Amino acid sequence: MAERLPVAVLGANGRMGSEAVKAVNAADDLEVVAALGRGDSLDDLVDAGARYIVDLSIPDATEANVRFAVEHGMHAVVGTTGWDTPRLDSLAALLGEHPGVGVLIAPNFALGSVLASAFAAKAARYFESVEIVELHHPDKVDAPSGTAIRTAQLIAAARAEAGVGPSPDATTKQLDGARGADVDGVRVHAVRLRGLVAHEEVLLGGVGEQLTIRHDSFDRVSFMPGVILGLRTVADHPGLTVGLDGYLDLGL
Ligand SMILES: NC(=O)C1=CN([C@@H]2O[C@H](COP(=O)(O)OP(=O)(O)OC[C@H]3O[C@@H](n4cnc5c(N)ncnc54)[C@H](O)[C@@H]3O)[C@@H](O)[C@H]2O)C=CC1
Ligand SMILES: O=C(O)C1=N[C@H](C(=O)O)C[C@H](O)C1
Numbered sequence: 001m002a003e004r005l006p007v008a009v010l011g012a013n014g015r016m017g018s019e020a021v022k023a024v025n026a027a028d029d030l031e032v033v034a035a036l037g038r039g040d041s042l043d044d045l046v047d048a049g050a051r052y053i054v055d056l057s058i059p060d061a062t063e064a065n066v067r068f069a070v071e072h073g074m075h076a077v078v079g080t081t082g083w084d085t086p087r088l089d090s091l092a093a094l095l096g097e098h099p100g101v102g103v104l105i106a107p108n109f110a111l112g113s114v115l116a117s118a119f120a121a122k123a124a125r126y127f128e129s130v131e132i133v134e135l136h137h138p139d140k141v142d143a144p145s146g147t148a149i150r151t152a153q154l155i156a157a158a159r160a161e162a163g164v165g166p167s168p169d170a171t172t173k174q175l176d177g178a179r180g181a182d183v184d185g186v187r188v189h190a191v192r193l194r195g196l197v198a199h200e201e202v203l204l205g206g207v208g209e210q211l212t213i214r215h216d217s218f219d220r221v222s223f224m225p226g227v228i229l230g231l232r233t234v235a236d237h238p239g240l241t242v243g244l245d246g247y248l249d250l251g252l
Pocket of ligand 1: 010011012013014015016017036037038039056057058059061065078079080081082106107108109110146223
């Protein structure tokens with residue numbers, strides 16, 4: 001029987017990390033050799049012989065975790081939020097010094113979410129208005145969600161390419177925050193509500209009509225096929241990939 005790929009999970013005691021430990025161990029070609037939480041030394045990754053990491057920690061920790069992995073020749077599959085452009089640029093530069101190492105930064109591992117973002121980007125040029133509402137559990141530390149930021153960026157790029165102007169908005173007077181956050185010119189609204197897991201709606205408006213593209217993760221198991229796909233694929237994609245769609249042939 002072929003050797004199982006040695007994987008370390010960072011953030012292993014968290015909501016996502018604990019699911020990932022179960023999912024990796026359930027895959028017959030992968031095994032968890034290290035499960036790290038807050039306060040654990042990154043040297044444990046080396047001692048355990050990890051060749052892959054899955055980072056599901058916190059925005060303040062993820063950059064140092066991933067940089068350590070890359071510097072030690074480990075491929076990284078990253079679901080943690082907080083990867084803004086300066087962080088991504090700096091990571092890409094580091095990867096340039098470590099050819100052969102792959103990193104996937106996946107704002108969302110759920111296939112339906114990846115498709116929803118792609119569909120929204122495809123549709124965005126045909127509508128005058130577009131706004132995003134993301135809805136999450138109230139224990140989430142960041143807003144707006146990484147997924148909503150990525151969706152807004154994809155939409156903004158598609159509209160810019162098509163020469164579509166900004167969504168109309170006559171607001172001249174508002175309470176702070178009433179119109180949500182501005183992500184590349186797309187308004188993003190964040191709801192935090194007990195009972196929710198992870199949900200997103202893209203609202204596209206034209207004269208006399210609206211298209212709504214909605215995705216719901218009702219359970220964190222929805223993210224696990226994407227985590228496993230990422231682990232099985234990351235070594236074949238040296239350098240930096242942002243978005244699980246980079247590993248899929250969506251044909252859109
Ligand atoms: N890409 C995706 O599909 C998904 C991404 N996420 C993101 O994953 C991250 C984790 O989400 P949750 O599991 O809900 O959070 P959580 O708060 O339940 O888990 C985070 C865990 O990381 C631990 N931690 C803190 N510092 C650490 C460090 N330096 N090294 C290792 N572990 C450390 C915490 O103690 C905690 O156990 C968030 O950024 C969230 O937005 C969440 C769901 C899906
Ligand atoms: O914190 C979460 O729960 C989630 N975080 C990711 C994000 O910010 O987009 C992915 C998903 O929305 C769940």
